Amino acid sequence: MMIETMRWFGPSDPVKLRDIRQAGASGVVTALHESANGDVWTKEAIEARKAEIKVAGLDWSVVESLPVHEAIKTRGPDQDALIDNYRQSLTNLAACGIRTITYNFMPVIDWTRTDLAWAMPDGALALRFELDAAAVFDLHILRRAGAERDYDPALIERAARRFAGMDADARHLLERTIIAGLPGSEESFDVDCFRKALAQYDHVDAETLRANHVAFLEAVCPLADQLGIRLVVHPDDPPFALFGLPRVVSTEADVTALFDRVPNPSNGLCFCAGSFGARADNDLPGMIERLGERIGFLHLRSVQREPDGAFHEAAHLAGDAGMVALVEAIHRLQSREGRSIPMRPDHGHQMLDDLSKKTLPGYSLLGRMRGLAELRGLERGIAHMAAQR
Template identity: 80%
Template structure:
């Protein structure tokens, strides 16, 4: 695997020097300062690339080029927004970018309810708790019809949870959900969040899936010509949230997308954490079956706690089965003769980073630990595989 680490640009507390010392050879990044839906200027892309290369690192993967909500809802300005996206792709290709990550999650990007959940060893992890999310939806947001989206027992527990919370607890929960996590495309106030949700009143899963296909049909032929692979990031968490549909949550979702838009540029960012929240997703099997479409890897593990609740586990722990997963990735790379860009994702806040200002999920030391562990697993698998092959041919 090509070892990368995510970098959020010049304002990131983790510097390019830090990332290089952590052992990565590339960064994945974006022009986060450019407004969602605007064209990425070629000059700005080239300047960012020059900055990265001057530090001794490479940049071939963009994460992410946001898809505007007007594209997801097929708004009146859909054609103009798509044309801007196409122009950004042209500019990225001219600067040597070969992989562009995006997602098709409505309104909110990845979502958690606790950004500092303490683990037994004192490190801090990200956590999503369905009871807290329901308490927010039902009693703070007070979304119309929300009670229909939860089992009665969960509605009751969410009510008890809300009434036991202090005003500070309620404010913290709301900020965590709507203020936007690192890499998110939007931040919201409570009123803006309600307005944004209302845009999807008439957009169900079938309509969102159709809009996704229409977007890809409009951009993939150009991406084919440019030699860019567009890789969709799965939903996080991979189930409907706050009344919003999710359409990239399962292997079947992804396989259907590839069948409807068979262009070679239509690819997948395989996020082990997002897919791994669902026990019905067979992660190593997905690598085998979808492998030729995978252009980027997010390797992290979650610990499922039941009923839609999970937290970020250490990279080699939790429910991902990371050793088997890396073995499947190694086999894929050997079959196809390529090295797939990978980044360790959502590390724990630990050691000295506990006393520093860090971006949730993107402190240095937890990700560096994950990168080192994943590197060791891959090299061990490569050595064992080569040794087994030598025995067979001896």
């Protein structure tokens, strides 16, 4: 059976460890979010956080995430020292018994949404990404040079009309939603700082970013192999280029090529059903079957794809993920390999009492608890049926 966890953002998280335990999870996935990107995670800090979690009756065996500094992604002048710091953090995590380490290689911005409170028919609130809204920001708020080359004429016209109809508050809200930093994001920006951050990638196209990703893994995977660590890359979210930035972990072909280039056992995948599922050309159950030996961590959520590049977070058993077939594939993988894979329910709806509370977007308690309960029941039903055959 999968190892049931929830994400926890540390002592400042509105959702407390007690809440997560009562929701039925056996562990948390977390990080030293107070550490600056590129700093070494010390054994003392790791052990202190681990002890805090243990006192609450929970385990911490998966890091989400150990950030990769932008200077590593661009192969900037400080990359060697930053890679040395990364290697030391891996060494310290392994010494503390934590050996599944999540990271991503998305340039500048982490996961991105354009609406954090999209009303569902039942009154719950969901996260949503809309390409039209992203174009409004890119063309009319950010005013990125050459942005019009990335959108078709009809979308450009829609974005212009939409921007003209927005008041100052609506424009500010869209700006903050996109670049202020969502939970777990590594950076937060204002528009001027965002423009400067984008400029670092003026000469980094998709092939260059892929090469830089391979170079990073070649520098850290031999040590990770020795330490028994599995580095699991989180796919791009959303899984396509944004604001002129390349994204290179979006499809099955992307990750297969990455594993071919860096075949080390430590080079693994965090399989996020929502990130991959935002593209209709990603076959989620098939990816579990074909990539299974590389999967070290699971994010189970479902998105509902909409026309014109939009999608929203659906209930965990609804949407386009095909969660029944997906969990069946996971069950077969675990049975075949004789292991339990950590998973967490991801991006729950804000619902019930959480509608009146201060919550982190996507990480309120009750929506994730509902998702965890539904996924647990689904997996146990699948396991029971398999045992009867």
